Amino acid sequence: MAFATIGTRGIQAQSVDLTSKVTGTLPVPNGGLGVASGTTGQFLKFTGTETLASSAVSAGKVLQVQHTKDTGYHAVNSVSFVTVLEVTITPSSSSNSILLIGSPHIGKNTNNTTVIERCFRVVGGSDVATQVISDISAKDGGTGQNMIGGSSFQWYDSPSTTSAITYQYRIASYSDNDVVFFNLYNAGGAFSSQITAMEISA
Amino acid sequence: MTHADLTNKFHTAVKNIKADAKYVVSTKTPETEEEYSSNVKWIIGATENNTAILSDTNPHSELTWTKVKEEMDKL
Numbered sequence: 001m002a003f004a005t006i007g008t009r010g011i012q013a014q015s016v017d018l019t020s021k022v023t024g025t026l027p028v029p030n031g032g033l034g035v036a037s038g039t040t041g042q043f044l045k046f047t048g049t050e051t052l053a054s055s056a057v058s059a060g061k062v063l064q065v066q067h068t069k070d071t072g073y074h075a076v077n078s079v080s081f082v083t084v085l086e087v088t089i090t091p092s093s094s095s096n097s098i099l100l101i102g103s104p105h106i107g108k109n110t111n112n113t114t115v116i117e118r119c120f121r122v123v124g125g126s127d128v129a130t131q132v133i134s135d136i137s138a139k140d141g142g143t144g145q146n147m148i149g150g151s152s153f154q155w156y157d158s159p160s161t162t163s164a165i166t167y168q169y170r171i172a173s174y175s176d177n178d179v180v181f182f183n184l185y186n187a188g189g190a191f192s193s194q195i196t197a198m199e200i201s202a
Numbered sequence: 203m204t205h206a207d208l209t210n211k212f213h214t215a216v217k218n219i220k221a222d223a224k225y226v227v228s229t230k231t232p233e234t235e236e237e238y239s240s241n242v243k244w245i246i247g248a249t250e251n252n253t254a255i256l257s258d259t260n261p262h263s264e265l266t267w268t269k270v271k272e273e274m275d276k277l
Contacts, residue, residue, distance in 0.1 A: 072228060072229065073227075073228060073229055073230055074226060074227065074228050075209060075213065075226065075227040075228075075231070076226050076254075077213065077223075077224055077225060077226075078224040078225075078226075078245045078248075078254055079252070080224075080245060080248035080252050080253060080254035080255075081252055081253045081254060082226050082245075082253075082254045082256075083253075109209070109210055109213055110210055110214075127251050127253070130251075145206060145210055147206075170253065172252075172254075176224070178213065178217075179209075179213050179227075181209070184205070184206055184209060185205055185206070186204040186205055186206050187204065187205065
């Protein structure tokens with residue numbers, strides 16, 4: 001084992017001049033490592049089994065945000081899905097994650113149906129993953145025009161790609177005996193739905 | 203009449219004429235023939251993952267704007 005060398009007059013009363021009087025590598029002391037220099041806001045991290053360095057924390061940071069606000073009205077009377085809201089994001093690294101947040105305004109018309117909600121990850125024009133949101137939104141079991149207003153969903157996705165991804169929010173009518181709505185309104189301008197995609201560093 | 207009420211009237215009228223017609227109405231519920239042509243897309247099938255295939259062409263000869271409007275006025 002190599003030991004540090006303490007130079008002449010390196011030891012003074014109750015102190016050791018580590019800065020200028022000690023050369024060589026200090027062994028891991030009894031009690032562990034706990035000293036390093038850095039700048040405000042940085043953290044210590046091991047850069048080897050017995051070495052420490054100051055470092056900024058990069059994992060879990062938001063690298064980019066893409067957002068869509070949609071005020072378009074749609075009514076769908078089919079059990080087949082129709083895209084009503086979407087956002088596109090291109091990850092900078094395939095190891096990063098995407099946090100998708102949506103707040104669509106949905107509802108149903110006067111027959112007994114419900115809104116089926118799904119999110120699709122679309123890459124290169126193809127659906128490659130699906131996030132189930134709900135099969136029963138806006139259900140009231142009756143014949144009222146039922147607007148639940150702002151639904152919401154999240155998807156913490158690991159797409160493993162650096163290709164452009166379009167996240168599409170789609171709706172369908174559960175029993176196709178009546179329409180379901182996206183952004184239904186009484187008067188113009190009184191509605192909006194939004195979707196946000198955030199790239200999170202690994 | 204609010205747009206929500208108009209919407210209910212439109213869909214009820216279409217359903218009364220042809221119950222199995224599938225479609226998507228966008229922007230606003232039609233009140234004119236021009237809006238009926240531009241705002242309604244017709245569902246003519248679905249992909250293998252059950253996403254609707256839309257068409258600008260109305261495949262239902264029964265569902266002319268004249269007939270739909272006539273039915274709406276009865277409601």
